[in-house]
Structure formats: structure tokens, C-alpha cells
Amino acid sequence: MKKYKLWLPVLLAAVLAFGGCGGKGQKAGGDASDKTETQENGGSFEKQETSENGPSEEENKDSGNQASAEENKSSENGPSEEENKASGDQASAGDPSPEPALNEETVVRAREEVVTTSSVNIRTAPSTDSQVYQTVARRTELIRTADDGAWSAVEIDGKEYYVSSEYLKLKSEMTDNGYLVVIDAGHQGKGNSEQEPIGPGASETKPKVASGTSGCVSGLNEYELTLTVSLKLQEELEARGYQVMMVRTSHDVNISNSERAAVANNAGADAFLRIHANGSDDSGENGILTICPTSGNPYMGSLYSQCRSLSECVLDGAVNATGANKKYIWETDTMSGINWCTVPVTIVEMGFMTNPQEDSRMAEDGYQSQLAAGIADGVDAYFGN
Numbered sequence: 001m002k003k004y005k006l007w008l009p010v011l012l013a014a015v016l017a018f019g020g021c022g023g024k025g026q027k028a029g030g031d032a033s034d035k036t037e038t039q040e041n042g043g044s045f046e047k048q049e050t051s052e053n054g055p056s057e058e059e060n061k062d063s064g065n066q067a068s069a070e071e072n073k074s075s076e077n078g079p080s081e082e083e084n085k086a087s088g089d090q091a092s093a094g095d096p097s098p099e100p101a102l103n104e105e106t107v108v109r110a111r112e113e114v115v116t117t118s119s120v121n122i123r124t125a126p127s128t129d130s131q132v133y134q135t136v137a138r139r140t141e142l143i144r145t146a147d148d149g150a151w152s153a154v155e156i157d158g159k160e161y162y163v164s165s166e167y168l169k170l171k172s173e174m175t176d177n178g179y180l181v182v183i184d185a186g187h188q189g190k191g192n193s194e195q196e197p198i199g200p201g202a203s204e205t206k207p208k209v210a211s212g213t214s215g216c217v218s219g220l221n222e223y224e225l226t227l228t229v230s231l232k233l234q235e236e237l238e239a240r241g242y243q244v245m246m247v248r249t250s251h252d253v254n255i256s257n258s259e260r261a262a263v264a265n266n267a268g269a270d271a272f273l274r275i276h277a278n279g280s281d282d283s284g285e286n287g288i289l290t291i292c293p294t295s296g297n298p299y300m301g302s303l304y305s306q307c308r309s310l311s312e313c314v315l316d317g318a319v320n321a322t323g324a325n326k327k328y329i330w331e332t333d334t335m336s337g338i339n340w341c342t343v344p345v346t347i348v349e350m351g352f353m354t355n356p357q358e359d360s361r362m363a364e365d366g367y368q369s370q371l372a373a374g375i376a377d378g379v380d381a382y383f384g385n
């Protein structure tokens with residue numbers, strides 16, 4: 001403790017000299033006094049994380065979750081980062097931990113392998129007021145040394161850091177396959193005719209949420225059918241090991257198409273499935289189609305091949321499972337809920353509610369289960385499972 005007190009002014013001066021280097025990958029302590037330690041921590045941990053997740057996932061996380069994590073960071077910590085950094089170093093030198101500390105009455109000390117269940121902050125102390133040492137992606141593997149129920153201590157290159165326990169799961173209990181699928185049950189109880197741009201920076205606008213079609217025989221509203229099938233799809237995908245996030249689970253919501261895309265983007269979805277049913281003036285028209293952007297989409301055209309592949313896989317899966325008429329993949333840049341995406345997306349038009357036979361079939365529980373299983377088959381095929 002005394003030894004470090006002596007160095008504190010030097011530390012602070014050095015950190016100040018490096019002011020403004022607080023970005024990801026630029027550890028705050030690039031100064032002389034704790035250089036070795038910092039380089040060890042920063043360098044090798046960063047490498048480990050990259051090799052686990054691959055560069056493309058890393059990119060997704062950055063674009064998706066990083067922004068909000070950064071926001072948290074600045075709002076929680078304020079300008080006192082340097083001081084926190086110094087106290088973090090002291091703790092590792094073997095001195096008693098500074099306040100706050102793990103709750104000694106509830107803490108369980110055991111060394112175990114854990115995995116992060118979402119993008120999460122790793123902190124220098126068990127408090128949201130403490131400095132964020134690093135933000136790691138979902139599914140980062142860590143060694144936990146202690147858990148008091150609220151906060152867990154994790155060891156990174158021999159040093160102790162802290163993560164909120166709710167975002168950690170024992171590696172041995174991880175049964176999921178590592179992919180996150182976000183499902184958007186199309187439409188909602190009441191459409192919203194307010195306008196929003198059809199893509200980032202677009203001058204063209206469309207209603208936030210159209211009201212959708214309805215069953216000519218079943219009398220079902222599209223928003224009811226889409227949620228029923230989406231909930232079955234959630235169950236099916238979870239049973240197959242996917243992590244699933246739902247944009248909505250009730251009809252009484254007001255979420256625009258761009259906001260639905262943002263849910264998938266912020267979650268860092270590996271695939272975004274938008275579930276819809278079709279309508280036509282021609283009551284004879286029937287069958288399943290999927291929708292993806294064109295290769296020249298001005299908003300997210302770089303995702304074209306992934307979206308195309310997802311659309312192909314899901315169309316084939318749904319058609320094979322149901323025996324429905326296979327229509328085609330519609331490539332269009334007119335869908336706000338696609339254009340706002342930064343993750344691979346497809347829209348599934350499950351069938352025509354304006355066709356008496358198809359509408360009746362889609363209202364059956366058994367057929368809905370076939371649709372869900374078929375879409376899940378397509379997701380499996382997309383990920384090569």
C-alpha cells in the first residue's frame with residue numbers, strides 16, 4: 001500500500017498524459033510504472049478473446065452492443081477512472097480489496113469455468129460505480145474464483161476482476177449451440193401509420209407498422225397468426241439449442257419496423273427471422289415465399305449473401321416440412337425492417353390468408369407446428385447444423 005502511494009502521483013501524471021485513449025483495445029494504463037502488468041493483461045486477453053470469437057463476431061458485437069456498453073461506461077464512471085485504475089492495481093498487489101468488496105457472508109469461493117450470456121462489462125470492483133476494465137462479447141469464457149450471488153470474481157492473467165453474476169453461466173451447464181436467433185412476429189394489435197424512413201438516411205418513408213392482412217376463412221388477424229407460429233418457432237429453436245430473443249410476445253405493443261430491426265441489431269443476432277403471412281387480390285394465389293435485400297441494397301447490401309442464403313434455407317425448410325407450394329425468394333429494398341438491419345435477416349411469408357385452403361391450414365395447430373419445424377430446419381441448414 002505504502003509503496004503504491006508513493007507512485008500514485010507518477011501514475012496519475014502518466015495516465016493524464018495518455019488522456020483520451022480510453023477506447024476498446026487501448027487499455028488506460030499505457031504508462032511506464034505498470035507497463036508490464038498492463039501489457040500482459042491487455043495483450044494476451046485481447047488475443048484470447050479474438051481467437052475464441054473470430055473476427056466477424058467481434059465486429060458484430062462492436063457494431064451492435066458496444067455502443068450501449070460505452071454509454072453505460074461513461075454514465076456510470078465519470079472522470080475518476082484513473083483513481084479506480086490505481087486502486088485496482090493495489091488490490092492485485094495483495095492488499096485488502098478496497099470498498100466495495102464481495103459480500104463475505106454469501107460468497108462462495110470455487111474455481112470454475114463460466115461463460116458470459118451476453119455482452120457484459122468486466123470491472124475492477126464489484127460495483128457498477130467501478131471502472132470498466134473491458135467489455136467482452138457474449139459467450140466469452142472466463143475463470144470464476146468467487147461468487148457472492150450478485151457479483152462474481154473472475155481471474156484474467158492472474159488478476160481479479162468482477163462481473164455481474166447474472167450474466168455468467170457455468171460452462172458445463174451451457175447446452176445451447178452458440179447461435180442467437182431473434183424472432184419478430186410480424187405486425188401488432190394496432191397498426192401505426194406514423195411514418196419512418198425506409199432505411200438509415202433515407203428520405204423515403206413508410207408507415208411504422210402496417211396493420212397486416214387477415215384470414216378469409218379463419219378470421220384470424222395476421223398479427224395473431226404470426227405470434228402463434230413465432231412462439232412455436234421459439235420453442236422449436238430453443239429445443240435445438242439456439243438462444244432465442246422475441247421482439248414481441250403480446251399483441252399490445254407499438255414497435256416500428258426499424259425498432260424491430262434495432263432489437264436484432266443490439267442483441268447481435270446471428271439470424272433475424274421476421275414472420276409474416278401474405279395476402280393477395282387473387283384468392284387462388286398460395287404458397288410460401290421469403291424476402292431478402294438485393295445485392296445493391298444501399299443500406300445493408302454487404303449482408304446480401306448471408307440474407308440470400310438464410311432466405312433460401314428457410315424457404316426450403318418450410319416448404320419441405322409442409323408440402324406447401326414453393327413460390328420464390330423476393331429480393332427487394334423496400335422493406336424498412338430489412339433495410340435497418342446490421343445482421344442477417346429474412347422475412348418468411350408463410351402462406352396466403354386470402355386463399356381459403358391455405359388460410360384454413362395455417363389456422364391448424366398441427367400445420368403451425370410443421371411451419372415452425374420447417375423454418376427451424378432452414379435455420380439449422382443456414383448454420384450448417
Ligand SMILES: [Zn+2]
Pocket residue numbers: 186187212213222276277
Ligand atoms: Zn405482414
